[in-house]
Amino acid sequence: AMLDDDGASAHGGILIVDVETREEAENFVNADPFSAAGLFESVRITRWRKAFFEYKRLVDL
Template sequence: MPYMIETFDKPGTLDLRARVRDEHLAFLAENAKLLLACGAKLDDDGNAAGGGLYVVALETRAEAEAFIAADPFHKAGLFERVAITRWRKAYLDGVSYLPPAQP
């Protein structure tokens, strides 16, 4: 069952995020097969809001922890906090993954 990983940047780290961004994007490309969804959190004006969200196809919390620990953003000390939660895929891109209703 997939995991949702939400990250929260430390205050005042936009410069650090920009410096490490290319390494982070390369990490995501290397792990694309695990990514069900991934992206930066934005404010209502579309500006960076200091964190991101990953939905990863991993089976255990230990795998999710290892995944985020290997992210260059994490290695650079960007994150103030990381929340890891199991996630059940119900809909993805408008496709239902729910079992059929029982009569």
């Protein structure tokens, strides 16, 4: 859950899904029980590029 700065109030969340198309992402969200029950005020679907973090390379600098 996304929290306010005080950590006491939740007001959102994030789902990360590995799908090929926006339609698949929309279908995933629509099949979610919380979404189907109308518990989400809004849904935003954003495409991301995969990235990899090499910790060893960073500490060897």
